[in-house]
Amino acid sequence: MHRVGYLLTEGFQIMCLATQTVFEFANIVAGKAVYRLENFSVGGGTLRSSLGMSVETLPLAAPGLADTWMVTGTLTPLTPPGDEVLASVRGFVDAARRTAGLCTGSFVLAQAGVLDGRRATTHWAYANKLRELHPKIDVEEDRIFIVDGPIWTSAGMTAALDMALGMVEKDLGNEMARSVAHKMVMHQRRSGGQCQHSELLSLSPRTDRIQSALDYARRHLSRPLCVEELAQVAHLSPRQFTRVFTAETGQSSAKAIEGLRLEAARLMIEQSRHSLEVVAKETGFRDRRHLREVFVRVLGVPPQAVRRDARQV
Template sequence: MHRIGFLVSEGFQIMALAPQSVFEYANIVAGEPFYALENFSVAGGAVPSSLGVAVGTRSLRGRVEVDTWMLAGVNDPLQSPAPQKILDFLRKAVHRARRVAGICTGGFVLAEAGLLAQRRATTHWAFGRALQQRFPDIHVEPDRIYIVDGPIWTSAGMTAGLDLALAMVEKDLGADVARSVAHKLVMPQRRAGGQSQHSEMLELAPKSDRIQSALDYARRNLHRPLTVEALASSVHLSPRQFSRVFTLETGQSPAKAVERLRLEAARLMIEQSRHALEVVARETGFRDRRHLREAFMRGFGMPPQAIRRDARIDSRIDTR
């Protein structure tokens, strides 16, 4: 029996408990209760979430035997620091547990306890810079879905906690069980830890359906030349009117937005496939491998080869 403890404090984000469903269905798929789940807090009893919904918890006092600790995040870790008793507990628990995970901003709790020093870690993209500034001895990678560094796991935003939990299931029970759990929960097969948590389509966030349709058209046709004229024609606007409205709604020019979409698509191909860079360039609309590299250096500050190398390192770590 693998015992998993979800550690919460007042004001925790209720979505941090969503990974419990992954472990529940892993038991169902495995045909036996491999995982035992329990919620914990410093004093025990009912603990209110940020939404106001309270969950019952067991106190950390006395003998607590847990194999995996899952630290719940809060909406704003800068305004809601972890209780000192939790930090003191974690410093001891990390030596007894098999692994410790911070879900979303739960990574701040691990950092405050000193468990992320000299380690790679991630958190919600909105707090990545703050985590790095407050804890300069951590190698923060704010664009990752989740990161595994030895016994310490960290995830990005709350839904990334599901990917992290699914990766744990794959490590414990194998790829077939993880795939079946993902299917039952209507999840895509788990995203690799190195996959970007950032979506250019979400970042652009156009206000009108017409500009959204133009972006959808661009994403479906990245392998083609995407001139302002072509984009404008796809939504029945003149090029001049389209450029004006597009820039007003997204804050950037059509050409800049298209390059960002190409970069996002190319990065995903590099992280998730073995396609040669020439193929990646062709499929995502770059002239050639050199043009792809130039765009990556502008957009990410590193060449495509480095991103592929990092993704392979993450994959090897995930399967250990």
């Protein structure tokens, strides 16, 4: 049986406990108790979350209480959690099979010195601060989650669910992970190599006209998409569309569509076995060479590296 311990501190972020549902459903799918979950704190007893909800915890004692430790984050990650907490983390990391920082829980691992010399991620809003405070860490703020040996770290909020699902896949196989994702209505199971941001979400247009044009573009990426066509969808003249689009999104429509194509291609590469020629055609790139050029220019890596990383998670 896999024993999963959650280390909570006062004011922990309640969303971190949502990851327990992934392990709960793994037990349901398996038809037996594959995972045992317990909540811990340094002294045990009742702890209050950032939302004010109370959770009972067991006291930390011997480091062998769990083989997987999930270190939860708080809304004040820049405040060290205390020497006892950090000493406990250092103690159980050596004895555990793996240790994970959920969202800003990465700061606890960093403050304990666990992440020095490793790749790690955290909530995008705090990534630069993590890099600034802990220069020995290779912070990759654009990743959903990262596995570096026995140390796992996740980005914010729902990314921790993807990381927990990645653990289930590592422990019990791909089919089990797919079944759990299906039961949890996670229609899109994201691998760790994915970007934290949705390209469409990051554009954040202010009006429905531009939003409708972007939605249209995303549904028709395999086609050439000219300004005239998008302007017609937005019920604007091409000149008006160009001006309004740039004002609302901060970039040209051509640049935005390239971002949507890149995001769609990346998802196809990570989640399917389609050839790069098929991926390029389906997402609107001229050919495989054009696809590679954009990947290297924007992401710094070729599409083959993205596929390789996704399969290693």
